[in-house]
Amino acid sequence: MTNVAILGFGVVGGGVAKLLTDNKNEVTALGGDEINVKYILDLRDFPDSEFADRVIHDFSVIENDEEVDTVIEVMGGSHPAYEYTVRSLSRGKNVITSNKEVVANFGDEFLALAKENGVSYRFEAAVGGGIPALSPIISCVKQNKLSEIRGILNGTTNYILTKMFSYGDNFENALSDAQSKGYAERNPDADVLGTDACRKIAILTALATGKLPETDTIPTEGITGIRPEDVSAAEKIGCKIKLLGRCVISEDGEIAVSVAPTLIPSDKLLASVSGVFNAIEVVGDPIGEVMFYGPGAGAGSTASAVVGDLMQIMCSGINTAAPVFEKCRQTSDFSKVLKAQYYIAAKNACAKCAEAAFGKIAEIDAPLETAFVTPYLTDAELSESVKKLTESGASIISKIRIL
Amino acid sequence: MTNVAILGFGVVGGGVAKLLTDNKNEVTALGGDEINVKYILDLRDFPDSEFADRVIHDFSVIENDEEVDTVIEVMGGSHPAYEYTVRSLSRGKNVITSNKEVVANFGDEFLALAKENGVSYRFEAAVGGGIPALSPIISCVKQNKLSEIRGILNGTTNYILTKMFSYGDNFENALSDAQSKGYAERNPDADVLGTDACRKIAILTALATGKLPETDTIPTEGITGIRPEDVSAAEKIGCKIKLLGRCVISEDGEIAVSVAPTLIPSDKLLASVSGVFNAIEVVGDPIGEVMFYGPGAGAGSTASAVVGDLMQIMCSGINTAAPVFEKCRQTSDFSKVLKAQYYIAAKNACAKCAEAAFGKIAEIDAPLETAFVTPYLTDAELSESVKKLTESGASIISKIRIL
Numbered sequence: 070m071t072n073v074a075i076l077g078f079g080v081v082g083g084g085v086a087k088l089l090t091d092n093k094n095e096v097t098a099l100g101g102d103e104i105n106v107k108y109i110l111d112l113r114d115f116p117d118s119e120f121a122d123r124v125i126h127d128f129s130v131i132e133n134d135e136e137v138d139t140v141i142e143v144m145g146g147s148h149p150a151y152e153y154t155v156r157s158l159s160r161g162k163n164v165i166t167s168n169k170e171v172v173a174n175f176g177d178e179f180l181a182l183a184k185e186n187g188v189s190y191r192f193e194a195a196v197g198g199g200i201p202a203l204s205p206i207i208s209c210v211k212q213n214k215l216s217e218i219r220g221i222l223n224g225t226t227n228y229i230l231t232k233m234f235s236y237g238d239n240f241e242n243a244l245s246d247a248q249s250k251g252y253a254e255r256n257p258d259a260d261v262l263g264t265d266a267c268r269k270i271a272i273l274t275a276l277a278t279g280k281l282p283e284t285d286t287i288p289t290e291g292i293t294g295i296r297p298e299d300v301s302a303a304e305k306i307g308c309k310i311k312l313l314g315r316c317v318i319s320e321d322g323e324i325a326v327s328v329a330p331t332l333i334p335s336d337k338l339l340a341s342v343s344g345v346f347n348a349i350e351v352v353g354d355p356i357g358e359v360m361f362y363g364p365g366a367g368a369g370s371t372a373s374a375v376v377g378d379l380m381q382i383m384c385s386g387i388n389t390a391a392p393v394f395e396k397c398r399q400t401s402d403f404s405k406v407l408k409a410q411y412y413i414a415a416k417n418a419c420a421k422c423a424e425a426a427f428g429k430i431a432e433i434d435a436p437l438e439t440a441f442v443t444p445y446l447t448d449a450e451l452s453e454s455v456k457k458l459t460e461s462g463a464s465i466i467s468k469i470r471i472l
Numbered sequence: 473m474t475n476v477a478i479l480g481f482g483v484v485g486g487g488v489a490k491l492l493t494d495n496k497n498e499v500t501a502l503g504g505d506e507i508n509v510k511y512i513l514d515l516r517d518f519p520d521s522e523f524a525d526r527v528i529h530d531f532s533v534i535e536n537d538e539e540v541d542t543v544i545e546v547m548g549g550s551h552p553a554y555e556y557t558v559r560s561l562s563r564g565k566n567v568i569t570s571n572k573e574v575v576a577n578f579g580d581e582f583l584a585l586a587k588e589n590g591v592s593y594r595f596e597a598a599v600g601g602g603i604p605a606l607s608p609i610i611s612c613v614k615q616n617k618l619s620e621i622r623g624i625l626n627g628t629t630n631y632i633l634t635k636m637f638s639y640g641d642n643f644e645n646a647l648s649d650a651q652s653k654g655y656a657e658r659n660p661d662a663d664v665l666g667t668d669a670c671r672k673i674a675i676l677t678a679l680a681t682g683k684l685p686e687t688d689t690i691p692t693e694g695i696t697g698i699r700p701e702d703v704s705a706a707e708k709i710g711c712k713i714k715l716l717g718r719c720v721i722s723e724d725g726e727i728a729v730s731v732a733p734t735l736i737p738s739d740k741l742l743a744s745v746s747g748v749f750n751a752i753e754v755v756g757d758p759i760g761e762v763m764f765y766g767p768g769a770g771a772g773s774t775a776s777a778v779v780g781d782l783m784q785i786m787c788s789g790i791n792t793a794a795p796v797f798e799k800c801r802q803t804s805d806f807s808k809v810l811k812a813q814y815y816i817a818a819k820n821a822c823a824k825c826a827e828a829a830f831g832k833i834a835e836i837d838a839p840l841e842t843a844f845v846t847p848y849l850t851d852a853e854l855s856e857s858v859k860k861l862t863e864s865g866a867s868i869i870s871k872i873r874i875l
Binding site: 088091208336338356359 | 487490491494495498499502596602603604607608611612613614615616617739741744745746749756757758759760761762763764765766767770771772773775776777779780782783784787788
């Protein structure tokens with residue numbers, strides 16, 4: 070009998086308890102042992118739940134129960150998730166989480182503490198919901214020279230952008246629709262401003278490079294500024310707009326991490342990832358590009374990833390290949406030499422003055438503004454060109470990188 | 473120092489040796505030990521290769537060298553791959569392969585023998601080339617009630633079908649083009665008749681269910697009969713045609729396995745998998761649908777999967793969760809109750825006689841023939857309806873299942 074405790078009986082916690090009950094046969098066969106949800110920690114009581122008798126309010130009961138092998142932290146937020154994780158690991162309990170905030174902020178510390186105590190800290194569900202992505206990134210691709218990990222990491226923003234592309238909605242209407250369907254929170258800032266995607270690309274960066282960038286150092290731009298005019302211009306050049314988290318790795322191992330709306334050519338499969346789905350793409354030599362795709366959120370899907378971690382702990386014992394993270398401030402020198410093309414839209418501009426500022430451009434037909442694609446530019450060259458164009462009397466409305 | 477022997481110095485064997493050399497730093501760090509390619513077994517000599525001094529012609533040298541930990545079998549074909557695998561495992565050596573034929577035919581025996589000898593038998597590269605798919609299927613999704621595993625498992629046929637869709641080519645021209653680009657062999661039968669996809673879906677079935685169906689029991693249809701008229705009809709109803717391997721699993725665990733051209737609605741991401749790429753999709757409860765995508769062949773990509781297996785052996789030791797296969801003749805009762813819609817094209821038919829034979833149909837506008845979509849039918853109902861239509865004087869030209 071393997072005893073587990075679930076911290077937080079919300080959507081994910083409920084999903085985990087349900088999976089362990091509904092799929093008891095699969096889980097017992099796979100893990101090689103019966104799993105018992107001994108405790109569920111929550112502030113609330115759940116008198117009508119079939120798990121009512123496991124609900125407790127005092128974490129120290131779990132901490133002090135030597136029968137509890139594994140703690141499943143699905144509370145969200147940094148505190149008290151941080152404290153409970155430290156206390157669990159210190160007492161020799163494995164910890165599994167779906168909480169990207171706490172992994173992005175303290176994953177380095179937790180992994181070191183787990184190692185010290187001979188237990189596992191796992192977080193497959195923290196990125197891409199149910200998609201098995203972290204586990205194959207840890208186990209299957211690192212023999213390659215990785216040059217990029219990128220992804221559509223937030224289902225809410227991808228749903229909004231898909232609506233804007235399919236129905237010509239503006240951002241506000243698409244957001245309202247997402248809220249009415251339960252895909253966006255009443256306060257949608259963490260999604261639409263890119264905060265959620267930023268945490269996830271920080272975690273992916275750490276898996277790829279061992280360096281966990283502090284999230285406040287990652288240039289992060291949300292989708293609130295995307296206009297129907299941008300959607301229309303993107304379509305004219307055969308692209309979709311996606312909120313993309315990217316970690317680009319130089320040959321010397323320097324990294325440049327960012328979150329920003331990005332134009333993706335439609336012939337890339339990533340451009341076809343629609344609605345609330347997520348996708349994570351790994352680029353390396355000699356593997357080429359591989360992609361992991363699926364539902365990025367939801368009780369069942371996230372629970373699948375959490376229980377998958379539990380199965381791996383039960384089957385493999387302590388993985389000697391567990392990742393090691395080291396906190397870092399993002400390097401900036403490398404990002405200065407990275408070049409990209411940009412889509413630019415401006416008022417009071419003309420093709421000729423755009424060309425004077427940017428060099429050879431490809432104009433996009435736009436009825437009410439001047440829109441064009443720039444040559445390949447570094448960040449510095451882009452700023453310089455934008456400045457030139459602005460000085461000629463134009464005002465920039467949109468500026469979106471092309472993948 | 474970990475000593476390995478490579479059996480077969482063709483495209484994949486060369487790719488493996490190159491990866492171990494080019495990415496020596498990555499591989500040593502990841503595996504925790506330096507890897508030495510001690511032997512390369514081939515019938516030929518390679519005097520100009522940097523590995524010339526490792527090339528040998530006698531397998532017993534490898535078999536009897538206790539320093540060889542792991543044998544990498546990338547020869548292809550059933551024999552002598554079978555014998556070398558048995559002899560390696562029996563002498564306590566791990567075996568890694570990219571050889572789908574030998575896995576589909578003897579995987580059950582090899583896995584049992586590996587277990588008996590306390591070593592690993594791994595074959596990530598046998599399905600989907602470099603895509604990490606088997607490993608996550610083994611480790612990350614089996615806590616779900618799986619209802620289907622399906623995939624675009626053959627890059628050659630997917631390239632041909634993509635050409636037919638993009639350029640209106642007929643099958644023969646698209647095949648010639650694939651041959652001229654090196655994507656298809658001079659004798660393309662194993663690809664275009666579905667044999668290769670059949671082996672791969674047999675392996676995926678075994679991973680999902682533990683039952684390895686004998687390939688001669690799997691209904692297998694290739695793409696040689698696909699006409700430009702079918703492509704055009706598919707487009708009219710918003711579908712692509714893909715050669716799909718499918719393993720459908722009933723709630724009772726019965727399985728129905730098949731390989732056949734299949735119409736896939738364009739709003740499914742699987743329909744957008746183009747060119748020589750492969751994709752494997754897993755459907756389960758509560759995970760939903762997840763997909764693994766990437767290059768399905770090629771020296772570098774396949775080598776990445778082979779070396780990934782080596783890394784996992786070196787990091788994790790013997791995986792207690794290694795799959796167990798049991799050979800089986802395919803069950804047929806379940807496939808008799810499975811229902812699907814079909815696209816049918818017929819000569820000398822009319823909408824009215826089609827409806828008399830099939831029930832309510834949706835006609836597709838086709839200039840030179842009668843084309844339509846049937847209601848949901850079992851195999852038996854389909855045969856019955858086809859018989860009725862034929863008896864009315866019509867002749868069936870195309871009959872393709874819709875996903």
